[in-house]
Amino acid sequence: MILAPEDCGCPYQDPGASISNSPICNGMLLFMTLLEGFVSGRCRIAEPCRRVVGVKEADEEYDFVVVGGGVAGPIVAGRLAENKEFKVLLIEAGGPDPVASRVPSFYRNFWNNPETDWLYRTQPGNFCLNEKRKGCVWPRGKTLGGSAVLNGMMYHRGHAADYEDWVKFGAKGWSWTDNRAYFDRSEDNKQIGSVAKSSYHSTGGPMPIQQFRYTPPIVQDLLRGINESGLPVIDDMNDPNTPVGFTVAQTFSNNGQRYTTARAYLEPESERKNLHVLLEAHASRVLFDGTRANGVEYIRKGERKTVSATKEVILSAGALNSPHILLLSGVGPKDTLDKFEIPVVADLPHVGQNLLNHVGVTLHFLITKENNTQTLDWADATEYLLEGTGPLTADGMTQMSGVLYSSLADKQREQPDLQFFFNGYYAECSATGAVGEPVGDCPQNGRNITSNAVALQPRSVGYLTINSTNPLEPPLFYPKYFSHPDDMVMVKDGARYVRKILESKTIQSKYGVKLDPSHTFVCDKAGDQWSDKWLECMARVYTDAQNHQQGTAAISRVVDNELRVFNVTGKSFSGSLRNRKGAWCGSTRTRRTTSKAPPPSAGWWITVVVDNELVFNVTGLRVIDASVMPTLVTGNPQGAIMMVAERGADFIKTDWTK
Numbered sequence: 145m146i147l148a149p150e151d152c153g154c155p156y157q158d159p160g161a162s163i164s165n166s167p168i169c170n171g172m173l174l175f176m177t178l179l180e181g182f183v184s185g186r187c188r189i190a191e192p193c194r195r196v197v198g199v200k201e202a203d204e205e206y207d208f209v210v211v212g213g214g215v216a217g218p219i220v221a222g223r224l225a226e227n228k229e230f231k232v233l234l235i236e237a238g239g240p241d242p243v244a245s246r247v248p249s250f251y252r253n254f255w256n257n258p259e260t261d262w263l264y265r266t267q268p269g270n271f272c273l274n275e276k277r278k279g280c281v282w283p284r285g286k287t288l289g290g291s292a293v294l295n296g297m298m299y300h301r302g303h304a305a306d307y308e309d310w311v312k313f314g315a316k317g318w319s320w321t322d323n324r325a326y327f328d329r330s331e332d333n334k335q336i337g338s339v340a341k342s343s344y345h346s347t348g349g350p351m352p353i354q355q356f357r358y359t360p361p362i363v364q365d366l367l368r369g370i371n372e373s374g375l376p377v378i379d380d381m382n383d384p385n386t387p388v389g390f391t392v393a394q395t396f397s398n399n400g401q402r403y404t405t406a407r408a409y410l411e412p413e414s415e416r417k418n419l420h421v422l423l424e425a426h427a428s429r430v431l432f433d434g435t436r437a438n439g440v441e442y443i444r445k446g447e448r449k450t451v452s453a454t455k456e457v458i459l460s461a462g463a464l465n466s467p468h469i470l471l472l473s474g475v476g477p478k479d480t481l482d483k484f485e486i487p488v489v490a491d492l493p494h495v496g497q498n499l500l501n502h503v504g505v506t507l508h509f510l511i512t513k514e515n516n517t518q519t520l521d522w523a524d525a526t527e528y529l530l531e532g533t534g535p536l537t538a539d540g541m542t543q544m545s546g547v548l549y550s551s552l553a554d555k556q557r558e559q560p561d562l563q564f565f566f567n568g569y570y571a572e573c574s575a576t577g578a579v580g581e582p583v584g585d586c587p588q589n590g591r592n593i594t595s596n597a598v599a600l601q602p603r604s605v606g607y608l609t610i611n612s613t614n615p616l617e618p619p620l621f622y623p624k625y626f627s628h629p630d631d632m633v634m635v636k637d638g639a640r641y642v643r644k645i646l647e648s649k650t651i652q653s654k655y656g657v658k659l660d661p662s663h664t665f666v667c668d669k670a671g672d673q674w675s676d677k678w679l680e681c682m683a684r685v686y687t688d689a690q691n692h693q694q695g696t697a698a699i700s701r702v703v704d705n706e707l708r709v710f711n712v713t714g715k716s717f718s719g720s721l722r723n724r725k726g727a728w729c730g731s732t733r734t735r736r737t738t739s740k741a742p743p744p745s746a747g748w749w750i751t752v753v754v755d756n757e758l759v760f761n762v763t764g765l766r767v768i769d770a771s772v773m774p775t776l777v778t779g780n781p782q783g784a785i786m787m788v789a790e791r792g793a794d795f796i797k798t799d800w801t802k
């Protein structure tokens with residue numbers, strides 16, 4: 145019965161990138177291809193009638209052009225298109241949201257796949273040394289849905305103190321209280337009254353939030369072990385009354401399926417005619433008339449094309465790509481632009497700076513009381529296809545997380561600076577679907593799991609820059625991990641908590657967990673296991689470069705409080721930002737400036753009084769994504785990025801509906 149595709153009442157649509165290319169299931173083509181075919185044949189998963197597959201070609205002109213269909217872009221485009229007067233284009237470099245990625249257990253199947261991942265790596269340094277000095281791997285989603293197609297789906301809003309830090313950084317009007325309504329606007333919490341309380345969650349937004357339908361037994365045992373270790377077990381990481389503790393996280397999911405913002409906020413072109421989605425279109429630069437952004441150049445099927453934006457261009461290409469596009473467009477540090485002979489539109493020294501990311505150590509363990517077998521089998525696959533339940537509805541141990549204070553944390557602020565992740569028991573691959581199929585060709589005693597201890601407030605700050613003017617050549621990423629000694633202190637503190645948990649009575653008696661010698665041997669000479677020196681060696685070799693990059697076009701450095709790109713050029717000044725009618729519309733700032741920009745030819749602008757002279761901002765250009773978040777949120781960032789996108793869309797709508 146499960147073999148036959150269902151009749152969904154709409155023609156079959158492109159299912160997007162396939163898991164058959166997944167490097168993680170190398171050599172398991174037959175079973176994985178069959179399973180994927182069955183998944184694509186289920187109406188409630190593939191939803192062909194609701195599928196966004198993109199327009200064949202873009203029109204010549206739109207009111208708004210949004211670049212990047214990841215987490216932020218679909219929210220911005222979807223919210224703008226709610227106004228029927230606006231004509232909106234969303235440009236995405238990758239293809240459609242892969243249907244198979246809706247199966248939560250295929251969490252890792254789209255990593256390292258050139259069809260869905262930008263395949264980024266950092267520049268090498270004294271970290272990620274297991275990668276043979278080639279830097280760290282940074283998976284980044286290249287598909288409609290963006291990095292949310294590759295991510296662990298954990299929903300976290302951060303802590304109130306995070307947004308106090310934003311305000312301290314200069315992001316006026318971005319406190320927890322200011323942001324709260326926009327978190328609420330996006331959320332449709334399915335567990336209010338059980339796991340979540342209505343006082344800090346909401347319903348009715350486009351994004352479904354809930355725990356997965358399946359939790360592997362080891363997760364419950366880990367929570368028992370955590371309790372035995374005297375560490376807190378809590379219901380909800382978003383409850384401000386329990387700022388630290390471990391739990392089964394709530395996720396961006398519904399009915400056993402992953403939800404991206406592309407799925408939650410976009411509708412097919414047939415239903416929303418004023419929103420076009422252009423897929424497989426790589427935006428190469430923003431086009432300007434003077435300092436006014438008026439379009440985007442993109443590369444599609446090997447051809448360079450342009451599209452006009454009569455009102456605004458919005459960059460939502462993520463913290464690694466939005467600054468890249470800015471630099472290629474002549475918005476960035478003048479010396480860099482001069483070096484590559486890119487005409488300077490705005491000398492903004494902070495573009496690409498302030499590259500922040502959580503960082504930690506991955507510790508490898510063996511469960512000695514179990515064999516290393518595949519978690520995915522026919523029975524689980526059938527259960528998922530027929531009932532929408534079972535191990536395929538979850539991402540194994542990844543659904544569990546916790547946050548704690550390191551020895552450096554300021555507990556008064558209730559801002560934890562450590563986060564913990566656990567990995568294993570993924571129902572992601574199988575060659576035959578047989579129960580108990582061994583993992584790999586060489587049978588091994590002991591199941592592999594890992595745990596990560598991560599610093600949420602690292603002091604090391606990186607940067608990115610360009611290596612060429614070729615838009616298809618990736619930027620250079622310098623994360624500068626562990627360049628500040630505090631970061632290592634936090635990571636070591638975290639690793640010791642992991643030890644405590646995995647050495648707890650329940651975990652030892654049921655699973656017999658021990659460190660995996662095939663990984664620890666590298667640091668044998670550094671010192672005794674768990675000693676300071678050994679931990680430092682482990683952190684530098686098995687660096688956990690998280691995927692929470694933020695800050696590269698930060699509010700108050702690159703964009704103003706309403707996410708408009710600055711172009712304050714001229715002399716040092718201290719003045720107020722006013723609109724054409726003279727109304728005050730922004731905070732005063734003082735900065736060194738170099739040259740004067742010509743007035744924009746059309747559209748709105750903000751004037752700035754500079755020693756009695758008038759200069760004009762870059763107009764018609766905003767950045768709305770993780771790039772603008774000036775300091776790290778202490779938790780998984782997608783929830784906060786969604787809040788930023790909701791606010792950004794609101795700023796634009798307010799400006800253009802006056």
Ligand SMILES: Cc1cc2nc3c(=O)[nH]c(=O)nc-3n(C[C@H](O)[C@H](O)[C@H](O)COP(=O)(O)OP(=O)(O)OC[C@H]3O[C@@H](n4cnc5c(N)ncnc54)[C@H](O)[C@@H]3O)c2cc1C
Pocket residue numbers: 211212213214215216217235236237238283284285286287288289290291292294295296297298299300425426427428460461462463465466469691692693769770771780781782783785
């Ligand atoms: C493996 C992994 C696990 C994660 N786990 C979690 C988690 O559990 N919870 C959580 O909250 N966060 C998690 N994150 C982080 C989260 O996914 C990101 O922070 C978030 O997706 C960033 O959103 P964004 O909109 O800024 O960028 P993205 O989601 O990366 O979207 C950017 C989009 O722009 C497109 N794009 C880029 N350049 C161009 C161009 N030149 N032209 C056209 N399009 C372009 C990209 O293809 C992409 O679709 C994880 C991330 C990864 C990679």
